[in-house]
Amino acid sequence: MAAADIIRTGLLWHTVGHNNLGIDALTRANIQILGRAAARAGRRISFVTLGTEPKADIGNIPDGVEIGPRLSLTDALRRRSSVFADIGGCDLVVDIGEGDSFSDLYGSRRFVMQILSKMAAIRRNIPLVLAPQTIGPFASPLARVAARHVINRSTATFARDHRSMRVLSEMGITAPTAEAIDVAFRLGHSPVRHPGSSLKVGLNVSALLYHQGYTGKNQFAMTIDYRQMIETLIDRFTAMEGVELSLFAHVLEWQTPINTTVSPEDDYTTSRDIQARFPKVRLAPAFTSAIAAKSWIAGMDFVISGRMHACIAAYSTGVPVVPIAYSRKFNGLFESLGYPFFIDGKTATTKSAVETVMTWFDERNGLRSAIAAGRELVEDKLNLYEDRLVEILRSVPGSDA
Numbered sequence: 001m002a003a004a005d006i007i008r009t010g011l012l013w014h015t016v017g018h019n020n021l022g023i024d025a026l027t028r029a030n031i032q033i034l035g036r037a038a039a040r041a042g043r044r045i046s047f048v049t050l051g052t053e054p055k056a057d058i059g060n061i062p063d064g065v066e067i068g069p070r071l072s073l074t075d076a077l078r079r080r081s082s083v084f085a086d087i088g089g090c091d092l093v094v095d096i097g098e099g100d101s102f103s104d105l106y107g108s109r110r111f112v113m114q115i116l117s118k119m120a121a122i123r124r125n126i127p128l129v130l131a132p133q134t135i136g137p138f139a140s141p142l143a144r145v146a147a148r149h150v151i152n153r154s155t156a157t158f159a160r161d162h163r164s165m166r167v168l169s170e171m172g173i174t175a176p177t178a179e180a181i182d183v184a185f186r187l188g189h190s191p192v193r194h195p196g197s198s199l200k201v202g203l204n205v206s207a208l209l210y211h212q213g214y215t216g217k218n219q220f221a222m223t224i225d226y227r228q229m230i231e232t233l234i235d236r237f238t239a240m241e242g243v244e245l246s247l248f249a250h251v252l253e254w255q256t257p258i259n260t261t262v263s264p265e266d267d268y269t270t271s272r273d274i275q276a277r278f279p280k281v282r283l284a285p286a287f288t289s290a291i292a293a294k295s296w297i298a299g300m301d302f303v304i305s306g307r308m309h310a311c312i313a314a315y316s317t318g319v320p321v322v323p324i325a326y327s328r329k330f331n332g333l334f335e336s337l338g339y340p341f342f343i344d345g346k347t348a349t350t351k352s353a354v355e356t357v358m359t360w361f362d363e364r365n366g367l368r369s370a371i372a373a374g375r376e377l378v379e380d381k382l383n384l385y386e387d388r389l390v391e392i393l394r395s396v397p398g399s400d401a
Contacts, residue, residue, distance in 0.1 A: 205230055
C-alpha cells in the first residue's frame, strides 16, 4: 500500500483517562512519541485505545485517538467484547502492558488476558511492538513459556530498565530487544506556580501501601510500617518553619461513579481522611489527568511518593524526589538512572526511612544535581525508542483513509 495511507495503530493496554494517573501518563506520552515518530517517517497515523475502564468523564482526548472497547477476560470468554476484532482491524499494535502488568505477579486472570490480547495480533500477522515496560517477573514455568512465545514473535520489545533486560536475556529471547526507559518522562506539562515564599513539599500517600495492599495484610512484604512512616513525616514537616506540606493523589478511584466502596487504591480519599486528622497539612486538588498532576508537581521544591509515575513526574521536571519502592520496578528504573535516592520499603526500617527522607530534604540540592546529570540519559534512551519506531513505521503498510 502507499506510504501515504494511514497506519491504524492499536494501543494495547493503554487507557486515556485512567483513574491511575500513571497509566494515563503512559498512554498520553506514548501517543506523543508515536506521533513524532510517524511525522519523522513521513507517515500518517491514527490510534484506537484497547485498555481497561477509563473514568466516566475522560476529557482532553488527544487528537486522532479513538477510545476502543475495554479489555476484559470475562467479556472475551463470553464473546461479548469486540476487542479482538478491533485488534484485527489494526495495521500495527503497540502494547505497553499498563507499565508493569506483563507478569503473573498480579494473578492468573490478568496474565491470561495479557497473553490472549498479544496473541490476537500475532495470530493475525499484525506487527506487535512491546513498548517500554517492566518485563516479568514470571513465577510459574507455564507463564515463562507463554511470555517467551509472545516476545519471540513480536516485532520489537523494549524494556524500561536494566533488570527487565536481564530477564529477557535469561529467557533466551531471540527477537529484537532494547533497553529504553519509561515513556512518561516525555509527558508534556505546564508548570503551576504555587503562591507564597515557603518551601513546597509534596507528599503522595499511596493508598495501596497505606492499606497494606489489596489483602490488608502486608501484601508486598514491606519491612517499613508505611502508615507510621507517613504520619511521622507529616509531623516532622508540619513542625518546620517555612515549609508547606501538601498531600496529593496519583490514583483517584473515587472519580468512577460505579464504585460504591472506597478502593484500597484510592489515594485521594485516603489523603482527605489523613488531612482531617492533621489539619496543618494541605490537600492538593483532585487532578483530572496525568498532565494536570505533573504540572502541579513541577511547582514543588521536594516530593516523596509511593507511586512510581508521580516520582517520574517530579524527576522529569527537575524536582528532588524520594521514591518509596515496594517492587523491583522502582529499583530497576532508578538504578538505571544512577539515582540512589530512594527508600527500599522491603529492606529499610521505618525509623531509618524517616531519617533518610529528612536528610535528603536537607540535601535536596544534591538530589537536584543528580537529576540534572541523569536527564541526558533519559533522552538518549527515549530517542533510541523513537528512532526504532521510525524504522518500524516506515515498514508498516497502512490502510485506506
